[in-house]
Amino acid sequence: MIVGICSTHIDVAQGLGPQGAGPYKHLRCRLFGSALICTEENLESLVSLLLSIVTLFGFYSLLAFGLGIIFGQLGVVNVAHGEFVMVGAFLMYALAAVPFWPRLLLVLVLGLALGVLTERLVLSKLYARGFLATLLAMWGVGIVLRQGADAIFGSTPAAVAAPISASVDILGVQYPLYRLLATGIALLVVAAGLLVLYRSRLGMAIRATVDNRTMASLLGIPPTLVISGTFAAGTAFAVLAGALQSPMLGVTPDVGVSFLAPAFFAVLIGRPGSLPGSVFGAFVVAVLSTALRTYLDETVAQLVLFTLLIVLIAIRPNGISWRKPQWRIAPTPAAQNGTPA
Numbered sequence: 606m607i608v609g610i611c612s613t614h615i616d617v618a619q620g621l622g623p624q625g626a627g628p629y630k631h632l633r634c635r636l637f638g639s640a641l642i643c644t645e646e647n648l649e650s651l652v653s654l655l656l657s658i659v660t661l662f663g664f665y666s667l668l669a670f671g672l673g674i675i676f677g678q679l680g681v682v683n684v685a686h687g688e689f690v691m692v693g694a695f696l697m698y699a700l701a702a703v704p705f706w707p708r709l710l711l712v713l714v715l716g717l718a719l720g721v722l723t724e725r726l727v728l729s730k731l732y733a734r735g736f737l738a739t740l741l742a743m744w745g746v747g748i749v750l751r752q753g754a755d756a757i758f759g760s761t762p763a764a765v766a767a768p769i770s771a772s773v774d775i776l777g778v779q780y781p782l783y784r785l786l787a788t789g790i791a792l793l794v795v796a797a798g799l800l801v802l803y804r805s806r807l808g809m810a811i812r813a814t815v816d817n818r819t820m821a822s823l824l825g826i827p828p829t830l831v832i833s834g835t836f837a838a839g840t841a842f843a844v845l846a847g848a849l850q851s852p853m854l855g856v857t858p859d860v861g862v863s864f865l866a867p868a869f870f871a872v873l874i875g876r877p878g879s880l881p882g883s884v885f886g887a888f889v890v891a892v893l894s895t896a897l898r899t900y901l902d903e904t905v906a907q908l909v910l911f912t913l914l915i916v917l918i919a920i921r922p923n924g925i926s927w928r929k930p931q932w933r934i935a936p937t938p939a940a941q942n943g944t945p946a
Contacts, residue, residue, distance in 0.1 A: 649777045656780050658895045663788030664850055665887035668864060669871035670795045671842030673883035676872055678815050678835050681728065682740045685747035686843050686868060687861030692719065693847025694856040695754055698763045705768035709848055716844025720837030728836065729829075754858040762855030787849040794845065795884060798838070802880060811835055867894065870914045890914070 668690065675683045683689075696712045703711060727746060731738040767783040774780075802808035814821040814831040822828050847861065854860055871890045875882025893913060897906035 652776045652778045653780070654895065654899060656775065656778065656784075657899075658891050660784050660788050661895055662888050662891035663791035664846060665867055665871055665891050666795050666884045667791040667842055667846040667849075668868040669875070669883040669887040669890075670798060670880060671839040671846070672868045673839075673872045673875075673880045674798075674842070675836055675839035677880060677883070678811065679832065680736065680739075681743065681836070682736065683743050683839070684740060684865065685723075685743045685750065687863070687865035688747040688750040689716070689719070689840050689843035689861070690847035690850070690864050691754060691856070691858060691861035692716070692750060693844035694765070694851040694854055694860060695758060695763070696844070697765045697848045697851040698758070698856055701765070705766075709845075712848045713841055713845050716841035717837045719844065720840030721833050723840065724833045724836040729833075751858050751861075758856075758858070760857055760859075762857050765851040765854075765856065767852035783852060787853075791846065791849060794842070798842070799880060799884075866911065870911075870918070873918050874914070 668686070671689075672683060672686050675681050675686075693712055693716060696715060697708060700708050700711065723746060727742050728739055731742055767781070769781075769783045769786065771782045772779040773782050773785065802811065810821070810826045811831055811834075813824070814826055814828050815835075818828040821831070867890050868887075871886035872883045873886065874889050875884065875886030890910075894906070894910055897910050900906075901909065
């Protein structure tokens, strides 16, 4: 809770910190010019808050990136995205006999296969029928996956052991090492995906197919293969997110439902169709979610979060600009008339 703000200092009073971080005691920050200098009575609480934001951002960015690929590139509203996350978590639980890191790669491959099967068997005949047909089809896929998981594993939360139990000291905060590794892997995967899409011939082929399938086919690009691969990649990102997050979750058939709304809001905030924008939107959602859960009850925090996000999207329906502003010099009247100034 912020007690007082003036031009020279900010006081933060007693309040609950992030989960496992303990209570805030008193943190006083002073502004020296444009720099914010904090003196510590319990600076660890602020560090813990920032680490929680970064960890949640890594997870949400992978979710939003996968959803953005499917929604932005194929125009499919994948309402089964949360269930794909659940599949990744349950696969990590079911394959517990396999060492963790090889298991993670195996789950990623299975996620690709799931995406190909879903696109070929469910979506391939529905693109021509429009938005509603694909949305209802993916809604049905989500129900099948959720009910199937309930039939196989039951509703009792399953636990996945983390491969690393050690913690690291970051400015006085003991933070689980696995969370940092999972966040780093998620962000590296997202960065690699952006490089492939915007800096490679494969990415150019994908974007060309999305823009004009007929022209792409005439240029020798196989549209069917590209579309299936794009959907499979988006699915695999969701499955990988669930697999990475599984040691931090109680895995149930409904675990993915709560992740769908934040992922969609991240895509919408960052401008639909813009994959870097989806990553930026994930950062906004992670900051708001972590900050609200720090100071408010879980239920109230969720209510306030989604209210703020809805208002934000209503105000900026085309998304928030995440690019640096480009300053241009307006042409003089003489230049507009084609005469030298």
